[in-house]
Amino acid sequence: MADEVATAVEAAKTRFLTGENFYAQHFLGAHQSSQGYVFRVWAPNAQQVWLVGDFNDWDDTLPMTVSSESGIWEVTTKLPKEGDLYKFKVRQQDGREIFKIDPFAIYFEKRPGNAAVVHTIPEKKWRDGLWQGRKKRSNQFKRPLNIYEVHASSWKHHEDGTPYSFADLTRELVPYLKEMNYTHVEFMPLMEHPLGRSWGYQLIGYFALSSYYGTPEEFQDFVEACHLNNIGVFVDWVPGHFCINDDTLPYYDGTPTFEYTDPDRANNVRWGSLNFDLGKPQVQSFLISSAMFWIEMYHLDGIRVDAVSNMIYRDYDEGPWTPNHEGGNRNFEGYYFLQKLNAVIKLAHPEVIMVAEESSSETKITGMIETGSLGFDYKWNMGWMNDVLRFFEMDPLFRQHHFNLLTFSFMYMMDENYILPLSHDEVVHGKKSLMHKMWGDRYKQFAQLRTLFTYLITHPGKKLTFMGSEWGQFLEWKFDEGLEWVDLEDDMNHKMQHFTQTLNEFYRSEKALWELEGTWDTIEVIDADNTADSVLTFIRQGKTKKDFLIVVLNLAPVERQSFAIGVPYPGTYQEVLNTEMVEFGGTWTKHNDVCESLPIAFKQFDQQIQTIVPALGTLIIRPEQINTRKAKKVSK
Template identity: 40%
Template sequence: MTSQNTSPHDADPRGPQPEGALPGAAASDAAAAADATEATDAVQPAAEPTPPSIPDAELQALAEGRHSGPHGVLGQHPYGEDGERIALRVRRPLAKSVAAVLSDGTRVELEHEAHGIWLGTHDRGLDDYAIETAYEGGETFVADDPYRFIPTVGETDLYLFGEGRHEQLWKTFGAHVREHWGTNAFFEGTAFSVWAPHAQAVRIIGSFNDWDGAQHAMRRLDGRGVWELFIPGVGAHETYKYQILTPSGEWIDKADPLARHAETPPQTGSVIARPSEHEWGDDEWLAKRASSNPHNGPLSIYELHAMSWQPGLDYRELADELIAYLDDMQFTHVEFMPLAEHPFGGSWGYQVTGYYAPTSRLGSPDDLRYLIDRLHRAGYGVIMDWVPGHFPKDSFGLARFDGEPVYEHGDPRLGDQADWGTYVFNFGDSQVRNFLVANALYWLEEFHIDGLRVDAVASMIYRDYSRTDWLPNVDGGREYYEAIDFLKEVNATSYKLHPGIMMVAEESTSFPGVTKPTDWGGLGFGLKWNMGWMNDNLRYIAKDPIYRRWHHGELTFSYVYAWSEQFVLPISHDEVVHGKGSMFGKMPGDDWQKAANLRLFYSYQWGHPGKQLLFMGQEFGQPGEWREDRGLDWWLLENPTFSGIRGYVKALNELYRETPALWELDHDPSGLQWISGDDAEHSLLAFLRRDAQGGAIACVFNFSNEPLEDYRLGVPSGGAWNEVLNSDDTRFGGSGVVNGELVASAEPAHGQSQSVALRIPPLGATFLKRR
């Protein structure tokens, strides 16, 4: 057996020679005879097998971290006829000496082969080992070797991803702290995997290797471009990126598309997420959710931008303050503007780079879990805005991920959204669809989100959306079939796996069947924002009351299509930014009239069929436009005008929660019965809202600035009718045109056999219930 420091090529194949003998010298006959006799009596030792040689160019590629299969050379590999010997190679440039220390303490000295690649051999079989490296100056380091581990991505994962059906993609891809089996034991470390189909090589740079990617080149596992590496000893909170060698030969640095944590912007690195330690306490909430139909339940949504609602609060502090506020205001749900990581705060979260990473501006992923858990236990649903329609062109993000289009469509007529300066996902690619579908499931499963409001659906389903140069579909039309199929898939899958959740479309056109089930040919959303109602009614309410009688059709037009979809009536952040003015600012007249108009408008929103959404600050009539870089003007609540508006929205929510007629049949025409829809002269609307048990509430709205005394209002039954809420009540800042107990008389009105004589306030609303 040769020394570990001696190449097998150094051994004389003839075996040991007699002392003083010279190779090739003539020997005496006696010596020759003696040699011949000895040769017949002795067995010549067999030459040791030689490790397979590696071409110099391949060793150089390994040294530079641009080898696509480093595990095939580095690490330990059996060789010889029966694989009885082990060749062990490691990359240690500039080292003075290198040794492998086996699990039983045996040292295997390695010799420099070329380009910083070291080689040693032994006959102790495959084993766990560490690498001891000494450098000039006396420094010695002991480290584990990432190239001795089998892949952490299994064949089933690769198959499912290849088919575009890996519904828990985040559990395989990205960076995961885990224990991984070596040869004889488990070892702690982090498993990395990424999809980069066009890359020549991928390596990992991070805080754990001084951002030197040549130390940690990944291996390509399959033809679709999945790359993997397990690095022992690396744990949570380390920062990293992928360094990718593009087809053109350029190295580019990219954040992890499936990172579950990220640095706080403007830093752009991915962060290895700690395995969740949060213990959920919302089992009761989830069980109730799974057994109910959220689309037919009470849904009064408070939309907010988490970073600017009360600036300075983190996720955990927000839980305390927000729950206290919701307890007071009595909304049923919170809708967060996007919480996925985004580099530019001015995008409000709608230009996402970290689709699987909750923004670190407010804390860790477990801190967000804590916030949602607390909201559930307090009785509030959580909706989050989700942005699968586009992504920004930031160089560290998804854009041209491996130097070529990967997540975006390669044809700019489909893949480029010039108006927003973003790319559009390639919805026809099964791996891209898998990335997005799994992302929706990630938020629903890992964070117990109750609903996803899908942003900019119209931009996805039309190929010509905001484009002059566009690519028609195979039928010559404008519909983006692949995006439509993606939406159907994400909706059907989300509802199947998470009963009781909501998928909500922000869709601004009349595309048919947005909220119809996919097996009926629809997109499969549960709810759709009613942008037509919003536009018509905001335009109407902004008019001076004296002109409203000539625009009565704008007020009533929404009832033509009110039940064509299952609607949410939104007054969102988009209506109070970029010069549009606040809700208070949109109202005509002086401050008193503005406040009265606003209370009237909210009355109509809560009374109209459909669910309600109101953006933060509008619940107290903040006069200024919202800006993401500052908080709300909470100090305005010291002013009775604004505290009165806030008090009225609270009263609306209280009435709404306790009155099934205002929400149970929102999506059924039988839930509304007209009393008066054509009184344009008085700019008045009146109708009954009904529940499934026959309960009713009368809703009366006076959009004129004149009070109506003894107005005869038809009602469906006799007896006493109580005014349960009046927007002109002095406690809300009104003028006090209210009603006491009303008793119906047998005087016909509005097609009803009974009626009540009613005082209807100017720019006011009243709600009546039969006692």
């Protein structure tokens, strides 16, 4: 038996060195054994490594031995017990001695300390089999995807100012997600990080749920509760760069270990961090093992990979850069690592959704790797977000001259599989909240926020909004405080929340908004040229001819009477959503009457309807009784 274990460990080491061990946490880090605990750490150029912790008064009485071929140090001891703190004392290549964290630790003490905790996560008997089975059988691209983005420690705080743990979030956030009709929740990074101000994007523990948020077991219970309520869970992950704190990952053994050897490539000037050497096999094993650990240990439904542009372009950062061997700016190591990451995850878990936060258009991000893509399922559409928010911040007097900001996305919306993000990045650092961005007085701001959300829901692409936006929080997001839940005592905020809840339910129930997504058949523009009135009209189409919705967005503070809209078939049409209804915070007490089509040509259609479109409002109109055998378009 001992020989079999030794053989397995040696095989694991070999795979780690070649970049093919995707479960490296099973032998690196701290593990129970028949002789107590075995600790292993990769530090190939260290002169000596010791295990130190509560169990030996942090003294160097437990020297580790090294396998010269692998650079992995090891010690077995009966001294530690569950809950003890530990680190590795590393005598680096130049003789400097420094305490370092365990890169493979699965739990850390609460900050400001960063010692690892000897912790064994008990095997959980999951109860989400129905969710998992349904997920494997369904086509995620043809299903609704509406994500509520959350920063775990600032969604709510207790009365004493302490943040909610995942035990608290299970009791309150899960029912809220269900009540608000979101399909998924996405958390900003949950992995261990030393500074809350980084929002979790400066990581030290790639296998550890931050103890600031609770225990690993509590997060497992949260995910299970989400699945039992038909809600998926995504987590942000940062494989491009890591925290620069000296006692964590940087220059672990005194030489470039996790980072690039070239200091210009290693140093991330923009974020004050260090870039992973994504071409190093051991780093590939480390990072892919981290992703697999989170997917399998916590039954995650998706991972959003942060800062992909920084990983695939050498010149993305603000510091000096050198061209690649072809003379260009492509970071081939990052490019091929991401393809490998997605290939490994899709082979093991084809149903897991991989999302890229990426801001350029020079690289194909989504689609099959065989076609030259990075292999992600979705890409955040940062262009749509920036253009649309610029438009909504603009005085309507000037919108007619910049209508392309609203419509330009129609030119490229099928180039990738997109998620349309109204994310945390847009409601912080002086950018103002979504509500505060809107032009005009408070009433007009709410009216436009409802129209913005309706455009988000009806535009092709999956959806993401940041917490607090759903009721129009006016203040910017603060990472160290809870959301302004007191806002909901105000009637307008309460009605805005009700509107978002209604809109989310509408999105989930209307197949025309997602059934043909990813194909041009899902949309037909009626009129994107009415810049004078600042009104945009288009159709979202389902699989059957009669299953479609007409969307009418009025971006001017002027009500449009007897407004003409081209329709594909003769018959009657019924308004099914009006953003200016009193129940949502508007002034309309009843819907428009049913419209009878008129045989009057409108652009490519030989029929039109006429209705009233509210100022700064949006209508969604559904066919009621139509004749689909009639010609749809005007003869040329």
